[in-house]
Amino acid sequence: MKKLYTLLLIGFSCLTYGQINFEPGYFIDNGGNKTNCLIKNVAWRNNPVDFEYKMTENDETKTAGIKTVKEFCVNNAYKFKRFDLKIEKSFEMISRLDTSPEPKWENETLFLKVLVEGDLTLYQFEDGNIIKYFYSSPNSEEATQLLYKKFDNKGIISENSHYKQQLYNLMSNRLTESSDFQNLKYKKSYLVKLFTQYNGNSNKDYEVKHNSGKLNLKVTAGASVASLSLSNSNTYSNTMNYDFDSKTVFSFGAEVEYALPFNNKKWSVFINPVYSTYKNSTQQNEGATVEYNYLQIPVGVRHYMFINDESKIFVNAAFAFCTNSGSVKHGANNRELELGSANSFIVGAGYSYKKYSAELRYNIQHSILTNYTFWDCDYSTIGIMLGYRFL
Template sequence: MKNFYTLLLVLTSFISYSQITYKQGYFINNNGEKTTCLIKDMAWKNSPLDFEYKLAENSESITATVNDVAEFNVDNSYKFKRFNLDIELSSNYVDKLDVTSEPAWEKKTLFLKVLLEGDLDLYQFEDGNIVKYFYSADDKQTATQLLYKKYVVDGMIKENNNYRQQLFNLMRDRINTVNRFKNIDYKKSSLTKLFSEYNGESNNNYTLKHNKSKITLKFTPAVGFTSFAFKNAVNKTYNFKMEPSQTYSIGAEMEYTLPFNNNKWSLFINPSYNIYNSSYKNRNYNVETDYKFLQVPIGVRYSMFFNSDSKVFINGSYNLNFLTGNSKITYNNSELEIGKNSSFAFGAGYGFKNYSIEARYILDHSILGPYTVWTSEYNSLNVILGYRFL
């Protein structure tokens, strides 16, 4: 297993080193001067306070802040504009809700992500779970927040939906149906659709080039190289190390790619049916292990893309293991119960188009039932083949 950890360390270092991607862009400084440069593409989820750029491919990286730059654009995809504005920063988390519908305005200097440009511009501010939307009209030098706030009155959650009235007042010269605004959600998808409808031919939708979440499905057969040992703390003669053997599994993986940081992060669940059989013999004992289980890893994955077809990745997961069938350990005329258990795993792999191969190491864990004197160590290095069919 030492070689596996070495491989994992090398891949992690390589991925970390290779992630610095600079793309063509520009920024405008406080004097209105435009500089064409290479900007580090972070595919931002949260609104940044600074960014890194290079004047040439081999030059040193420079950091520019919100105090230095009025606007910057990366690859004509992610565009941010600076505003001095009033912002209401209330959270939608139930345990953090305010007790009044009135906004508590704060003066801030912020980069807002440009979602749409046209006769009316739409912007987004995001910081963790706080997401706020703004618009600009006329000279586009100011940004006004579309006000939405959850609050609590007498233990009941209520909403200040003032943004709907704001939208009607803004757009009634072209969209004069009140019902069009009555139930519109305070969400990016709903607001971009409405602003696009209002802007018509003047509309420039940056969100079409932003990272999108997606779900993929894989078929994942695997073979594992497994070690298993168990012993009794009282009777030292009961110390058994099974012959190394193989496990076989068949499973499927669902992966959800997160819509930020250039789709490098994803979540996955990879249930599989596994069979492990092994034996141990000496002059005194004949030991047999029969272990059938459903393993359900739930994990996070980080990918580094060489191009649209090729990537390497690392992942970590927490595995829930459920018994199926009659799983047990027998030694001579005695029997031990195998119990429901859990484990941690780390993996590294390579993907090409619809295919992938991964080495995933399942760390030592006990598979025995609730015994006080019996302990066990079970680990496995699995080679997982993947075929993406959706």
């Protein structure tokens, strides 16, 4: 347990150390005054109502919000403009569908994310599972929603796809193929492509610099100190308790990691199959031997804290599925006990530099004899897992 507390303390320290990225940007206030500054780039998924900024790297952090700012941009990638608008916020989840095709408008003041800008500008609003798209013409003070609404038509899921007609009316002076609009899906990639095609040379694409998911592939190898104890809780078998010396075990495997497409890829999910072999024996109480070969498949979540563009600290947690083979034998007659399911939890903290990573990983104590009432065989490891990313 002390090992777990130590590892959790390291992870907490890493969380408090993670660097906050302030990047070059600007904002325009209600009076039209433009302020160049450094803005905290949190790679917004949901549309914000405020943001943090500072004038220089060593200056104090300040907050500006939707009441005083009408536009802000960071790193020439994330740009938001404020609008007083009408928005229709229907859900697309089947369990929450409205029964009417007619929009229910609400008046709101929102920062809309600019996706592409040009002769026609495309915006996105996102709030949890609600995603809506808007457009405006150059220098317009208004943004109009592209209307799409799913509804429940007496048990049949139907769609109000008025956005197709809206876009045809807007773009038919340049885009004459009706199929460009008839087959158009209410999805970001489809709309960005259409607006880019319409804008031509006037187009400026912000969306291309937004976060997208990234797949990483690694090979891994590790060395750990394994602890194992074998005991029988039957009060009549108090001589059947065995303590094994700590043993070094080696592992090798591969990892597939997917960096999630928001918050500057600070969160990821991973799967890391590793194979290990543990062999040990003791002469205590007429002797016992353990041979434990296992394929462990941790599936978990990881959080990164960036130091700079090449270095980052991370913490992770996973549930590890396990398939195993081998045996536990004890006593003068070498009585054999059958291994059972050995799923467990894993926590870790580490450091990544370019393509290389090193992680301190703790496989929390768990039993590898789960088919017996009185027998228990507790196994745990703590050690270093090294990785090399080749993709």
